[in-house]
Amino acid sequence: MDTNLVAMFSDPAYWESLARIIPKALNETIYMVIFSTFLAYVLGIPMGVFLVITSAGHILPNPWVERTLGTVINIFRSIPFIILMVALIPFTTMIVGTSIGTTAAIVPLVVSAAPFVARLVESSLREVSPGVIEAALSMGASPWQIIYKVLLPEAKSSLILGVAITTINIIAYTAMAGAVGGGGLGDVAIQYGYNRYRTDMMIITVLILVVIVQVIQWLGTTLAQKFSHR
Amino acid sequence: MIQIKNLSKVFKTPNGSFTALKDINLHIPKGSVYGIIGLSGAGKSTLIRCINMLERPTKGEVILNGQNMTLLTGKELRQARQNIGMIFQHFNLLESRTVADNIAFPLEIAQWPKKKIAARVQELLPLVGLEQKADAYPAQLSGGQKQRVGIARALATNPAVLLCDEATSALDPQTTVSILELLKEINEKFNLTIVIITHEMKVIKEICTDVAVIDQAQIVEKGSLESVFLSPKSNIAKEFVASVFPNKLPPQLLRELAQHPGSQIVNVNFLGSAASEPIISGLIRECGITVNILYGSIDRLRSTLFGVLTLELQGSPENLAEAHRYLAQKNLAVEVIHNGY
Ligand SMILES: Nc1ncnc2c1ncn2[C@@H]1O[C@H](COP(=O)(O)OP(=O)(O)O)[C@@H](O)[C@H]1O
Ligand SMILES: [Mg+2]
Numbered sequence: 145m146d147t148n149l150v151a152m153f154s155d156p157a158y159w160e161s162l163a164r165i166i167p168k169a170l171n172e173t174i175y176m177v178i179f180s181t182f183l184a185y186v187l188g189i190p191m192g193v194f195l196v197i198t199s200a201g202h203i204l205p206n207p208w209v210e211r212t213l214g215t216v217i218n219i220f221r222s223i224p225f226i227i228l229m230v231a232l233i234p235f236t237t238m239i240v241g242t243s244i245g246t247t248a249a250i251v252p253l254v255v256s257a258a259p260f261v262a263r264l265v266e267s268s269l270r271e272v273s274p275g276v277i278e279a280a281l282s283m284g285a286s287p288w289q290i291i292y293k294v295l296l297p298e299a300k301s302s303l304i305l306g307v308a309i310t311t312i313n314i315i316a317y318t319a320m321a322g323a324v325g326g327g328g329l330g331d332v333a334i335q336y337g338y339n340r341y342r343t344d345m346m347i348i349t350v351l352i353l354v355v356i357v358q359v360i361q362w363l364g365t366t367l368a369q370k371f372s373h374r
Numbered sequence: 375m376i377q378i379k380n381l382s383k384v385f386k387t388p389n390g391s392f393t394a395l396k397d398i399n400l401h402i403p404k405g406s407v408y409g410i411i412g413l414s415g416a417g418k419s420t421l422i423r424c425i426n427m428l429e430r431p432t433k434g435e436v437i438l439n440g441q442n443m444t445l446l447t448g449k450e451l452r453q454a455r456q457n458i459g460m461i462f463q464h465f466n467l468l469e470s471r472t473v474a475d476n477i478a479f480p481l482e483i484a485q486w487p488k489k490k491i492a493a494r495v496q497e498l499l500p501l502v503g504l505e506q507k508a509d510a511y512p513a514q515l516s517g518g519q520k521q522r523v524g525i526a527r528a529l530a531t532n533p534a535v536l537l538c539d540e541a542t543s544a545l546d547p548q549t550t551v552s553i554l555e556l557l558k559e560i561n562e563k564f565n566l567t568i569v570i571i572t573h574e575m576k577v578i579k580e581i582c583t584d585v586a587v588i589d590q591a592q593i594v595e596k597g598s599l600e601s602v603f604l605s606p607k608s609n610i611a612k613e614f615v616a617s618v619f620p621n622k623l624p625p626q627l628l629r630e631l632a633q634h635p636g637s638q639i640v641n642v643n644f645l646g647s648a649a650s651e652p653i654i655s656g657l658i659r660e661c662g663i664t665v666n667i668l669y670g671s672i673d674r675l676r677s678t679l680f681g682v683l684t685l686e687l688q689g690s691p692e693n694l695a696e697a698h699r700y701l702a703q704k705n706l707a708v709e710v711i712h713n714g715y
């Protein structure tokens with residue numbers, strides 16, 4: 145066993161194969177995570193804002209909008225990711241032109257993360273004290289001004305923590321997306337680690353993922369603290 | 375300045391409707407500091423929020439500077455609100471902004487140019503004594519400092535009116551006095567009309583020029599500060615006056631005094647120059663009665679002196695009648711609290 149390992153690690157071909165596989169997979173994962181998180185927020189922030197401002201007693205109460213949006217979000221959140229990915233194949237093909245590959249994986253990742261982001265944003269914005277909103281109203285602020293000058297800035301710290309949570313969730317999902325042809329570190333773990341019994345590959349990918357998650361959480365917590373003035 | 379006419383507010387709640395304000399009529403003159411006092415739940419906050427339409431009246435109207443606020447919506451209402459400052463019990467500052475940026479906030483809302491905003495903020499900081507705190511965040515300030523930011527912010531757009539909803543209720547007594555002094559100074563310096571909502575008569579006494587007493591959704595008494603203090607008519611107003619000039623005698627003493635034949639116990643309230651007149655010797659000399667001083671206190675009402683005296687008067691009915699004539703002639707407000715006849 146020991147001699148096997150020594151032989152493996154001293155073989156330059158081994159390191160070459162690692163250098164060929166790991167950086168590419170890492171790039172793919174980072175690409176999927178960044179774009180999915182970004183797009184999930186592009187969709188999720190307006191949804192979260194609408195959930196909050198249309199609720200009773202807020203700046204633009206509208207029970208119909210609040211209930212409809214809330215229901216749609218709940219439906220999407222209750223579909224398991226793996227099913228969503230399959231169900232979205234025609235939609236993904238329509239948008240990206242293919243249903244396989246890293247870019248194609250972004251579509252189901254966004255569709256599943258956006259409703260989650262909407263709820264996170266909603267809960268962050270609900271932390272903003274009604275008194276501050278009332279003060280802004282008393283100064284003659286418009287709903288739009290209240291959104292971008294009061295709600296979002298006052299919730300900044302909490303929103304940043306939400307970004308860290310979302311990013312980490314999406315990393316976990318990219319591994320799943322990888323399993324069905326999305327590429328990335330998850331794909332490597334399955335292809336080599338599981339299918340070809342390459343435990344070393346499994347360990348390396350998992351270690352890299354652990355480091356990425358740690359870094360993101362640390363960044364999130366640090367930035368949130370920096371922007372919190374409580 | 376502000377006319378409130380036949381204003382009513384009914385809240386629809388799951389268990390029926392609730393009348394929070396009933397047929398309110400008030401005239402708030404320009405340059406006055408108008409105090410509205412009432413117990414918790416009387417409807418004070420609802421009333422002040424009806425002035426800037428944070429709460430829509432169910433009936434009646436609010437005319438501010440000739441403009442019927444009740445008819446305004448959307449952009450017009452927002453513009454009108456920029457001319458009405460408001461401060462709050464819990465300050466309601468933006469936690470994510472520094473003191474200077476909090477003061478700049480209403481100016482950003484009103485879309486002032488950046489340069490003008492910066493200049494205006496530099497004017498306001500010294501006005502409220504916070505030059506040193508421009509870059510501090512609200513969380514780093516004391517309650518009094520937070521309210522000073524609130525005041526600077528409310529005054530930023532040079533509003534015609536300042537609305538204060540329990541602005542000092544979260545502050546300790548000493549800080550309360552300093553905030554009230556600041557408000558008084560601003561009132562005098564800029565002739566700014568101030569409306570103050572409070573449950574503390576102490577606040578009214580310090581700075582108001584006029585008072586209205588609200589009880590269970592209705593205005594039960596209103597008038598100048600002096601008239602309400604000198605002769606409160608409603609029971610609730612009497613209690614409020616007594617809360618700052620406690621002149622209630624202990625029941626045991628009252629029982630003892632009640633045994634004195636032919637004696638009367640009176641409260642005498644006096645104001646301004648009357649405070650310096652020797653009325654007791656006058657009563658004794660000119661009316662031929664005996665006077666027993668039970669309680670006395672003197673204090674300031676905004677800027678005039680105000681005193682309360684509780685006296686026991688003893689003498690014949692004729693002499694007592696003479697004493698009442700004497701007091702009336704001196705323009706003193708007299709209330710008989712016990713009559714031994
Ligand atoms: N939005 C509302 N819905 C129902 N009832 C309300 C609402 N706002 C205030 N009230 C009721 O109106 C009454 C007066 O409230 P408020 O004006 O806040 O009193 P105050 O400021 O004098 O303590 C209270 O009984 C309160 O419960
Ligand atoms: Mg109140």
